[in-house]
Amino acid sequence: MPIKLGPNAYGKNAVNLSRIIRHAGHHEFRQVSVSVQLTGDFDAAHTLGDNSLILPTDTQKNTVYALAKEHFTGTIEAFGLVLARHFVSRNAQVSKARIEILEHLWQRMSFEGQAHPHAFTGGGSEKRRAVVELHADGTTTVWAGIKGLMLLKTTDSGFAGYPKDEYTVLPETTDRILATECEAEWEYTAADLNFEELYQQVHLSLLRTFSTHKSLSVQHTLYAIGEKILEETDEVKEISLIMPNKHHIPFNLEPFGQANTNEVFVATDAPFGYITGTVVRG
Ligand SMILES: O=c1[nH]c(=O)c2[nH]c(=O)[nH]c2[nH]1
Numbered sequence: 001m002p003i004k005l006g007p008n009a010y011g012k013n014a015v016n017l018s019r020i021i022r023h024a025g026h027h028e029f030r031q032v033s034v035s036v037q038l039t040g041d042f043d044a045a046h047t048l049g050d051n052s053l054i055l056p057t058d059t060q061k062n063t064v065y066a067l068a069k070e071h072f073t074g075t076i077e078a079f080g081l082v083l084a085r086h087f088v089s090r091n092a093q094v095s096k097a098r099i100e101i102l103e104h105l106w107q108r109m110s111f112e113g114q115a116h117p118h119a120f121t122g123g124g125s126e127k128r129r130a131v132v133e134l135h136a137d138g139t140t141t142v143w144a145g146i147k148g149l150m151l152l153k154t155t156d157s158g159f160a161g162y163p164k165d166e167y168t169v170l171p172e173t174t175d176r177i178l179a180t181e182c183e184a185e186w187e188y189t190a191a192d193l194n195f196e197e198l199y200q201q202v203h204l205s206l207l208r209t210f211s212t213h214k215s216l217s218v219q220h221t222l223y224a225i226g227e228k229i230l231e232e233t234d235e236v237k238e239i240s241l242i243m244p245n246k247h248h249i250p251f252n253l254e255p256f257g258q259a260n261t262n263e264v265f266v267a268t269d270a271p272f273g274y275i276t277g278t279v280v281r282g
Pocket residue numbers: 159170216217218219245273
């Protein structure tokens with residue numbers, strides 16, 4: 001049976017780039033990690049060692065820095081589109097460019113209500129993500145997302161009514177801590193949208209639903225979050241959410257003669273529930 005090359009792609013991952021945008025009285029600071037992945041006519045490189053159609057990943061990396069000077073002044077979605085268009089338009093052998101950008105979020109310091117012009121805090125777990133895919137025929141898809149968003153609420157969460165067998169010890173509860181490290185990714189309906197405004201709208205909607213929802217399970221809240229975002233934002237085609245259940249288990253204080261009235265918990269890292277879902281239209 002003949003053997004041939006199957007699906008393949010290549011590119012430079014984790015191109016770490018930071019950029020100051022200098023204004024007269026203040027600076028903006030942005031930090032991203034960019035990954036480039038090209039798909040195309042690379043058969044000869046694999047089967048013959050012919051690199052004549054292989055744009056080096058080192059060149060791809062340099063391109064990210066070079067184009068950042070002029071083009072990384074707005075959203076990561078817009079920068080991703082510029083990079084994807086660059087690689088597809090300059091390289092006839094490339095049938096698809098996929099650009100993924102993860103942004104580390106720095107917040108401007110503020111003292112006595114005064115925003116500091118050039119000092120920031122950051123290093124938190126929350127990141128903003130954008131993915132752009134551009135095909136040689138011009139078909140473009142843009143996804144946006146959030147990673148590492150730590151969410152917790154101390155009530156309005158329960159888990160009951162589940163099947164029980166001989167291995168079930170979990171007590172039903174109508175009042176527990178709900179905590180997660182949320183990851184979300186949504187697809188936009190077009191590539192020429194106001195990505196900043198839409199991101200802020202989706203982010204706010206996610207937090208609002210998480211906080212106000214009377215949760216009967218993580219699954220119930222996951223769906224409510226996705227449903228609300230699709231209801232409110234026509235430009236979102238579908239949304240996928242990952243919501244691991246970061247358990248806070250009531251600690252038994254009875255040996256110490258105390259009743260634990262849902263106040264003292266042990267926060268466990270592992271194992272953890274892993275709940276995922278996509279909410280779609282139609
Ligand atoms: O919200 C929850 N969903 C589950 O599927 C589950 N399973 C479990 O043990 N606790 C929980 N909580």
